[in-house]
Amino acid sequence: MAERQVNRYAENVLTCSENQQYRGEMVLDDSALVRIISGELKMVHGDRHYTFGAGDTFLFPRNQLSTMMKNGKDGKPYKAVIMRLTTAYLRDYYTKNEVLLEPAHSPEMLCFDKTPLLDSFFASIFPYFELDNQLPEKLVQIKMEEAIEILRSINPHIDRVLSDFSEAGKINLADFMEKNYMFNIPLEKFSHLTGRSLTTFKRDFKKAFQTSPQRWLTRKRLELAHYQLSEQQRKPVDVYYETGFENLSHFSRAFKSHFGYTPTALLQGK
Template identity: 45%
Template sequence: MRYKNQCVYRPLAQINYISKSDIFFSCTEQEHRSNENTVAEHALVYIYSGSMTVTDINGTYTMHEGETFLFYRNMLAKFIKHPSENAEFKSISILFSQPFLQEFYSLNQPDGNSKPKWEAKRIEKHPLLISLFGSILPYYDLHGESLPERLTNIKLQEAITILRTVDISTDGILANFSERGKIDLAEFMLKSFTFNIPLARFAYLTGRSLATFKRDFQKIFNTYPQKWLLEKRLSQARYLISEKNIKPSDAYLAAGFENLSHFSTTFKKHFGYSPSSLVSHKSSD
């Protein structure tokens, strides 16, 4: 048995590695910044305590205690989890896999007025949602991270039924089984270059094979994708440090780099001065 005051942490990043419908609990007593993520399945996320800053290709917003969001499949996002004062961060995430949703909608007609959507959606507060998530938390307090499979299946059915009752327009996200066709590559890359994902993933998200992605990219930007991404991320990091007063130790992640040491070396090689020198220059001013 796990005692109630023990905080078991399971990051939202693990959505990447789950290929089936699931329900999991996330908890941390310190601020936690995830690596860049692709949310592989639709995820309904509720914040019990604390808050979570989310950055996707449309901007940055904050989920507060008691709020619920529906994240869409293949969404690019970065997450920063903030514990509440004198407390911890807690959230529940419910994942709806494609097989689960296809089976559900084969038995339940989707709303004909809901248009297919590829966007995160804030769900209005509702007693049914509060009751749903309130009924899940005690199982984690008593049994740890995992719910029994039978109970998980029951809660998944309950969750999607309540979600559609609260906001039927969510069918536009949940019942959207199409793969993205070709989208505007330039617009997408200018919005998503700070997400550190493989080129093959960029290609998939723009509706292209890797070879077509590289060919189209060179036509549009007149350079190779890897070179363009590196230069854009370096310029973004310099802007964040010099103009937004963000520390290099935070700016490198925000700009799309994974390793601080590699970032510092690459930055100095490209610009001729170190990231920390921008901080020193600001201080002297």
């Protein structure tokens, strides 16, 4: 069972624990600095795959789609500590500090090598989960500034992610969907991320693809799954979720309906 612990006295710091395997999509409103304590996290972000284990640290940028798979490892459950770097605070920070690089409007996830600076930072926020009174706002700001200064010192390109304050505007729908169709999120989320109302999204989608979003998404996901099964020799259990299906049985039924044979039959040479 998943457990997400947020101390109401220090809301910018939280832990996430999973005693069982978890899979899901994620889009964050704020950038997040994440340290894996135990277990394993696999993520699909754009066309890249990441695997994080105990001791790994990465920055997850705001307004970016990812698929995550959390698992226990070495007899320990998945557990991570997250520091939210709020957009409001980052705006304030960058009005007072020079931005070294232009923001990237499609920022990538950034991974960091092990360093005493990050180790000491996370060690300093663990006690926040024991608080029984409000963490002063000034200290919240100090810890966020400390995190930013550490990141800027160890990664000269970090400003491209942290100083990107762009909001979801109306973007090229066809390009966005071709890059993100494998993410199993509601149409409402797709419409928001392309800067449209749901009604406008469906109308623009029909103009771009001459079919409904549901039909197009199913076809694209099945074609991707077929490629991974036939060309990469992957197993159905390893493919269905990464290609946008909620469970294996639904994937198998849709696959057979579309291609005329099951995923297993494909691997066995039909």
